[in-house]
Amino acid sequence: MPAPDTPILDAPRRITNAWSILPGWLPVPGMGALPVNSFLLKGREPVLVDTGLAALGDRFIETLAGEVDLEDLKWIWLSHMDADHVGNLSRVLELAPNARVVTNFLGMGKMNLAGLDVSRVHLLSPGDVFEAGGHRLIPVRPPYYDAPETIGFFDEGERVFFAADSFGALLPTTAGDIEDIEDNVLRDGLVGWSSIDAPWLAHMDQSALGGMLAALDRADPDFVLSGHLPLARNGIARLTRHVANAYGRGTSSAIDPLAVEQVMAQLG
Numbered sequence: 117m118p119a120p121d122t123p124i125l126d127a128p129r130r131i132t133n134a135w136s137i138l139p140g141w142l143p144v145p146g147m148g149a150l151p152v153n154s155f156l157l158k159g160r161e162p163v164l165v166d167t168g169l170a171a172l173g174d175r176f177i178e179t180l181a182g183e184v185d186l187e188d189l190k191w192i193w194l195s196h197m198d199a200d201h202v203g204n205l206s207r208v209l210e211l212a213p214n215a216r217v218v219t220n221f222l223g224m225g226k227m228n229l230a231g232l233d234v235s236r237v238h239l240l241s242p243g244d245v246f247e248a249g250g251h252r253l254i255p256v257r258p259p260y261y262d263a264p265e266t267i268g269f270f271d272e273g274e275r276v277f278f279a280a281d282s283f284g285a286l287l288p289t290t291a292g293d294i295e296d297i298e299d300n301v302l303r304d305g306l307v308g309w310s311s312i313d314a315p316w317l318a319h320m321d322q323s324a325l326g327g328m329l330a331a332l333d334r335a336d337p338d339f340v341l342s343g344h345l346p347l348a349r350n351g352i353a354r355l356t357r358h359v360a361n362a363y364g365r366g367t368s369s370a371i372d373p374l375a376v377e378q379v380m381a382q383l384g
């Protein structure tokens with residue numbers, strides 16, 4: 117489908133037994149469109165990951181309510197505090213009285229600065245594993261990002277990696293899965309978006325970046341969920357290859373306890 121003229125939210129799609137995607141698209145004039153996705157983990161303790169675009173407020177709430185009883189929503193995982201990830205946070209908090217916000221210290225500070233209610237924050241400290249309804253979400257700092265509070269996760273049981281802003285791509289047309297995107301289009305989309313969203317990537321230590329990408333390749337998630345990419349089923353190697361070719365190669369050993377290499381090595 118061609119890029120839309122206004123923000124849209126497509127129908128939710130099942131990813132695994134537990135995970136669904138709420139796929140949104142934001143037109144970027146002259147450049148195509150950027151996916152702006154939220155994700156939902158269903159089960160005993162439903163988790164919403166990010167809250168979409170404010171411009172899609174009614175549609176977002178209606179779509180979410182079609183997937184989960186808002187009274188039952190237990191957690192709202194915020195990847196970071198950018199407007200395209202917290203667009204409907206206040207409304208969801210209002211309509212989902214039992215939901216608590218999962219974020220880290222800086223995320224909570226930014227919520228406070230934005231005048232948002234922090235009384236329902238569940239604070240993630242470095243090294244914490246987040247458990248919800250039998251799912252273990254292991255926090256991990258994605259290889260690149262545009263805000264320092266950014267926190268992704270690896271769902272061990274479902275073999276799902278949530279990359280936040282990492283691996284986002286500006287695309288000329290909409291798509292449901294990266295398998296439907298030609299390789300050069302995907303490459304240009306990844307490089308185009310990362311050069312806008314994380315320009316520092318071009319100056320990053322090449323061996324450190326290579327080490328993170330290699331660790332993700334070894335972890336080999338069944339699904340990569342990015343806030344800004346269509347679904348990537350078994351697609352990690354394709355994504356890391358394009359990023360490595362654009363920005364760096366090599367490997368390194370990391371000392372950051374949240375580093376991809378460290379976390380993935382513990383997954384066994």
Ligand SMILES: [Fe+2]
Nearest residue numbers: 198262263281
């Ligand atoms: Fe962002």
Ligand SMILES: [Fe+2]
Nearest residue numbers: 198200281343
């Ligand atoms: Fe974003």
